[in-house]
Amino acid sequence: MVLNAILFYFFSVLAVVSAILMVTRRNVVHGAVYLITTLLATAGVFLLLQAEFLFIVQVILYVGGIMVLFIFVIMLVNLDVSLLQYQFNRQRFVAGVLALALGAQIFLAIKTGQKSLFPPSRVPEVLPKNTEAVADALFGRFMLPFEIASILLLVAMIGAVVMAKRRA
């Protein structure tokens, strides 16, 4: 149980630190790598909550798929130009306000949700295989939203293909 807490704090600290690092790096590729570490850290937290299907989906989708395309684009775009551009941060005030609002919300969630700062200790002995659970939910109760989402994705894909065709 103590192991659980240690791991939890390790992953969350890792996530926060690499998120900060990601934002502050000048070299974009370093930023991308830190983003990957953040995502992996959050995947670790999923694992701690025994949601291993989510852990795997997070790893495959975010890190294995989307981030590869991120790095792909970073390498293809000619970066020297973007480095020289003036890093506008005139919206310093707006960013401040937004950060405060988000902070307050998170604090409220922690305050009302859990009394102690340590994660709950209930670790059920036999775990329901949540892949099946997710599958039942997805194809059972939430059939309609699943179909709508898939159509949305299909439309997006076709749109991308059409646009690429026209530009080529």
Added chain:
Amino acid sequence: MANDPSEKDPVSKPPASGAEDKPVAKKPTEPAQAGSVTANPSVPPDAPAKKPAEPSAAVPATPAVPGAPAAKPAAPAAPAAPKAAAPPAKEAPPKPLPLDNELVQRLKARFGDAIREATLDRKQAIITIAADQLREVSRYCRDEEKFDMLVDLTAVDWPKREKRFDVILILYSFAKNERVRLKAHAGENEPVPSACEIWPAANWLERECYDMFGIVFEGHPKLTRILMPDEWQGYPLRKDYDILKQDTDWVRENLGIESGQ
């Protein structure tokens, strides 16, 4: 060449022009060869590599050709003569003979005195033309005379003559399976019209000529050195360019050694 078609009489084929009569073993291929030569449709009998002696010989046979210049120079008879008496090995083949066949006549009719002379050296036609007419003669040769392939373009350096360079174009016609050699005399820094538009093959060949002799081909798309380094001074294949000579400062600057030797 013994089997050089031009030497062959259509009727009999002298086995070998070697001086003494060799005991040639019974060669089963002998009849086939004679047969193959005449029967082989792909090699038209009258299209040997060299300007054939026959056609010129045939011309007199048909005097009825209108407009043929009356006094046929003795030339066509001459080449037939040496062939009959096999020259003894020691005695050199005949000196270059003046050549006059339809091609030369058509060229003379077309370009007049731009065609300086036409000779036959070792049964190969050489036509010397004025350098400034080079492009027109080449275009005429390619279009009308169907010499559609530029085999080679090179130069020979005769330092003692006042126009020291011979620019040589060797042309070949697929239709007539025939070669002819155009020769133009060019002085030291006298530009020669480029043959690039006529035969694209001339591009690199002219660049090499420029690189080796310093002959400037005006009208060439990109006349730069092709074999030697670009900043090399001097033209290696000129006769006055000694074999041990080098562009020492290029060598010192680029290779960092005193001299190539």
Added chain:
Amino acid sequence: MGHLFTPSIMRLVLPVLYAVVIVAVLPLMAGYIVLMERKVMADMQARLGPMRVGPHGLLQPIADAVKLLLKEDIIPEKADRLMFWLAPLVSVTMALLAYAALPIGPTFQIADLNIGLLFILAVSSLGIYGIVLGGWASNSHYSLLGALRSAAQLVSYETAAGLGLISALLLAGSLSMRDIVMAQYDQGMWFIFYVPIGFFIYMVGSIAETNRAPFDLPEAESELVAGYMTEYSGFRWSLYFLAEYANMIIVAGIATTLFLGGWLRPFASYHDHMPGTSIELLDALPALLVLGVALYCFFLAPKQPVKIQKLVMALVGGLCLAVSGVLAGSLFASPAVLQGVHGAFWFMAKVFGYLYFFLWFRFTFPRYRFDQLMRLGWRFLIPLALVNLITMAIALLISREWGWSLRLTSILAIAVTLAVAMWLAKNDEVDSVVTAAESE
């Protein structure tokens, strides 16, 4: 002391022990796969292959390893130091991590995750970062071009390989590797016979995924001069090399588990006994095979030119003899031990069989051009995999609803998929002519 062996501790110690064994054995195995590759390549090219280091080149991998360790490790001057150091590390760790769920024997498995297959796929797909970052960090546009090409290739062939796997998962019904093998045991038939096209697609996909054979474009020697690995040398380069061969073994492991019945003995449900003994006929096979190898080694030993080579050959013969002894011994031990030892043997035999195909392809096929490679991936393999998936699902449905035997329906499914494959291949040819014309 007793409590040391309580189940929870044992559950922790055993996997760690397995992990140590795997991580230790892997570089050695990768080395000997390289030797196997060079020997098979030589055999196919009418020559001998390495013969000098040890008898028949048997010590060559050790020599290679020492050379790689001693070689100077150059970092290009304008390279991105952090990335340059990190990239091969990512590649190797991801490759090794994937062994966690690989069931080498019924008991010899580090962790039987109930999402075993997905875990291996996820982790091996992270290997792309090693290649992409490596290419980027060495700051030469040769390696960058190679890195981008391999990233595009991996992404597109992962989909094809994944779909190929899913068609086998349909039959197995569970993601855990152990359950998949057990499913093949229960159904008494390896999945390759139910869904051979899935196996074919997975094989092609896996070759492309490990950058090998006709798809080894990223490090195509002639154009990009070793692609993303150009600037690496010495130990760093050998990390990439180890990652590539570890990936090959994983891919072979997945194929064995899903399609060739993992650690199951061929004809697992065939229980004929040797006359008068309780030993099953087929169980004696492994022991006899290895015994044969041992005898051959002893036969060769005196023929070796150099004395030391005689010694080493004899040693190898002894080793094989010991292994055959263990295999024979386990025949008489308890069924669990029998299954464990023989399972590992059969698993390794199938993996090496699968790898032989890798090598075979490498030496017969020329290299695909990049656009042909992409066209094959997207316009032929993925649609075929989808069709195969659908027909297999229908076949499964029919056999479950109307009670036809799965063998019959799967043959129908295979027929339909093959027809679609022919059609796809035909208009693929038409397209390749079109693109050739376009490219003029």
Added chain:
Amino acid sequence: MSDPRTTELTNVSTTVLGADEIILNMGPQHPSTHGVLRVKLKLDGERVVDSECIIGYLHRGVEKIAEHRSYQQFAPYVDRMDYVAAVSNGLGYCEAVEKLLGTEAPVRARVVRTILTELQRIASHLLWLGTHALDIGALTPVFYCFREREEILKIFEKYCGARLTTHAFRIGGLQYETYDGFEQDVKRFCDDFTHRIDEYETLLTENRIWVGRTKGVGILSAADAIALGVTGPVLRASGVKWDLRKAMPYAAYDLYKFEIPTRETGDTYDRYVVRMEEMRQSRLICVQAIENIPTGPIMARIGKVLKPPPGEVYHSIEAPKGELGYYIVSDGTTQPYRVRVRPPSFINLQAFDKMARGSLVADVVAIIGTIDIVLGEVDR
């Protein structure tokens, strides 16, 4: 050839693959440029927009040396030009000088010369096939090809003592009588060679990937080929049925029957098929020739010191790469006044830009292979 050290044109920034074109330098040390050829490719992504061949790295000034050597002394230099087909270089030069002298090699010499030249053609094509397949990724054919080529080189070594730069012929005929067992060796090679070629064909000709990599790549039309002066298998693959061995027979070629293979579209695949067929035809010639080598002297009577009368001659033969011509001007002394070599590889390489334009980087490697150039001959 621009200064090797300053490669100012290679603008390598950290992210190079921007929308604008990049210059990619292939060579002069590159595994697949068959020697020291440097190709500067201007790429738009993967497609070749423009290409420029930079040569001259192997320039040894052979034509300059010729003017300071006697006719016999220059003969070994000729082998060093196209070092893959040294025997046919020698044949071209010796026949050109014989034509200059107005004499002619005896029949036996001509027949033996034909056999050795055809063997050299097979060896040159084998080396081409091996390296060409290796460039495109097929690892195995190169070993099979070199195994056959080894047999031929053994025959050369037994005949004239050298394998590569053989200097096998002398002006006027041959210096050495054929060693006894020559006929048997060549016969054994020819009989064994048929099913060897079938081995390569099964490995490559119907191989879908090989066809995919070679069909429609580096297309050269007949008109372009003739305009660019391209000769040899490259010209025949574009549909022009022309071979010097038939058009202007030399040595003993008119004694034997053989075909000239041609193809229509003139792409890499066609050139592959033409060269494979040419190997079969060469083998056919060798078989016909070996049956009956006429007896008789092997050297014409031309005396020790050669002083050809002033004048000039151009003689060319069908070398494995194309028309190899010698234009020799003599001023009556023992040393040639000018020797000009018409190098087939140099002129065929000029067609590279037309073939490579619009193709992909991977095809550039196949195109360099399919032209079959040897840099010794390109640079002279």
